[in-house]
Amino acid sequence: MPCDIHIIGGGLAGCEAAWQLAESGFRVRLSEMRGADPTRGGEATPAHKTDDLAELVCSNSFRSDDAEANAVGLLHQEMRTLGSLILREADKHRVPAGSALAVDREGYAAGVTAALAAHPNIDLVRERIDSLPVGPAIIATGPLTAAALAEQIGGATGAEALAFFDALAPIVHRDSIDTDVAWFASRWDKGETKDYINCPMTKDQYLAFHTGLVEGEKTPFKDWEKDTPYFEGCMPIEVMAERGVDTLRYGPMKPVGLDDPKTGRWPYAVVQLRQDNALGTLWNIVGFQTKLKHADQVRLFRTIPGLENAEFARLGGLHRNTFIRSPDLLDETLRLKSRPSLRFAGQITGCEGYIESAGIGLMAGRFAAAELAGRTPAPPPVDTALGALLGHITGAATAETYQPMNVNFGLFPPIPGRTKKADRKRMYTDRARASLAAWIAESSLEEASSAGHGILVGS
Incomplete structure (x- = not known):
């Protein structure tokens, strides 16, 4: 079948992008290497167990579905409003x-x-696709992009802009740091x-912290990560601690x-x-990439003076990944600046999590559909969940240290004026709903105007 656009990758982002384009009337070629004839380049990946599209390789949970008090739940709601296939099937197969929002993973993927x-x-x-397409395309190959295509992506973006290892330091919400203890300098x-922001430690506090790092329970590498060595720039803090009591x-x-x-x-x-972000709402703990299990991270990092009540937007981690330095490379509609016929979506852009990957796939699909219909795509407002996540990916202030991130309210513009902390999350969600509704109404008017001028969807 002739196609209007080629999508590479049948994970959550690629599937959502394909659905959005197809529902807009465009013909899509969706390439997925799992399930292909091995003699023609087909292969399994070390993470996947089946040939189903959008397979959930780790947890079966899309995390919180509470749209009133949680940025993830708000993202769910926005995606449902925009006709998400991933959310439709997740709702059908909910457990x-x-x-x-957790699902029967086999029923959902099927x-x-x-x-x-x-x-x-x-x-x-x-x-399996080993080279970048010439025409319009969306690259949604995820964190385990095949080597040949990864090399092509590196050639198009610059090898220094393509990462193969995540070294994630924990990120703390600014308003949860006790500045009566910590100080700016x-x-x-x-x-x-x-x-x-500097958090001081006495000798006894430091020695107890060092012991906690060494004795804390660690997350083991997956089999396909074991051949990826540490390098000094992303050494886990607990590995440094094991080198000697004074190393840190x-x-x-x-x-x-x-x-x-x-x-x-x-x-x-x-x-x-x-x-960590231009708004100043998120701060990362410098040099604290770690493979400690999340419960141990929360327990131990809250022993740091000034962080006793820390709320974490992201905990630390270290794992193999493939992602591009999106803030340098992509425009606000996810196009590669040096080659605008290509868009990127999903984890390869540096978003973290199932639903975040699907959300960026949804936006890539909608942007591409608008462009194919002769319209100029408009990103959603930055005070929506989709807009805030997109803003982190394409406009992060710290591009050189850019790292994957889950959606969280720290990515949203702050609520102006003095507000009670208990009311703040509801204010974020109310504002986001109003902004999304206005954006959808404006997009619909532009769509109707384009159709009135003879631009037919799918023509």
Whole structure:
């Protein structure tokens, strides 16, 4: 079947993008290498167990479905409003999980596969693609992109902009840091601004923290990650701790040049946090990439003075991944700046999580559909869940240290004025709903105007 656009990758992002385009009347070639004839380039990936599209390789949960008090739940709601296939099938195959959206993973994946295979505008082809398409395309190959295509992507984006390993430091919500204990300063007071939040430790606090790092339960590498060595720039903090009791004090917890204003002296050790987004609502713990299990991270990191009540937008991690430095490379509608016929979607853009990947796939599909219909795609407002996530991917202030991120309210513009913390989440969601409704209404008017000028969807 002739196609208007080629989508590479049958994960959550590729499937959602294909659905959005097909429902808009465009003909889609959806290429997925799992299930292909091995003699013609077909192959399994080490993470997948079946040939079904949109397979959930880890948990069967899409996390919270509470749209009133949770950014993930709000993202679910926005995607349902925009006709998401992934959410439609997740709702059909839901299993009890409290306020979370969890699914029967086999029924869910089979439902997504059947819906796409049956759609008259989708040509589902089991094939491996080793080179970038010439015409319009969406690359949604996920964190385990095949080597040949990854090499092509590296050639198109610059090898230095393609990562193969995530070294994730925990990220803390700014308003949960106790600045009566921690203080703002740069080492030796260099520069005109005080760029770091500094959490001081006594000797006893440091030694207890060091013991907790060494003895904490670690997440093992997956089989396909074991051949990926550590490198010094992303050494897990617990591995550094195992090298000697003072290693961290000469590394990421070095107190030299940082005078505690309460004592006028350097602390025994310091934990530093650095601003992580342009809004200043999120701060990352510098040098704290780790493979500690999440429960141990929360318990241990809350022993750091100033972080006793820390709320985490993301916990630390270290795992094999393939993603591009999207803020440098992609425009606001996910097009590769150096080659605008290509869009990227899903985890390869540097979003983290099932639903975030699907959400970015949904936006890539809608942007491509608008462009194919002769319209200029407009991103959703930044105070919506989709807009906030898209803004992190394409406009992060710290492109050089860009890392994957789940959706969270720290990515949203702050609510202006003084507000009660208990009311803030509801205010975020109310504002987001109003903004999304206005954006949809404006997009519908543009669509109707294009149709009135003779531009036919799918022509």
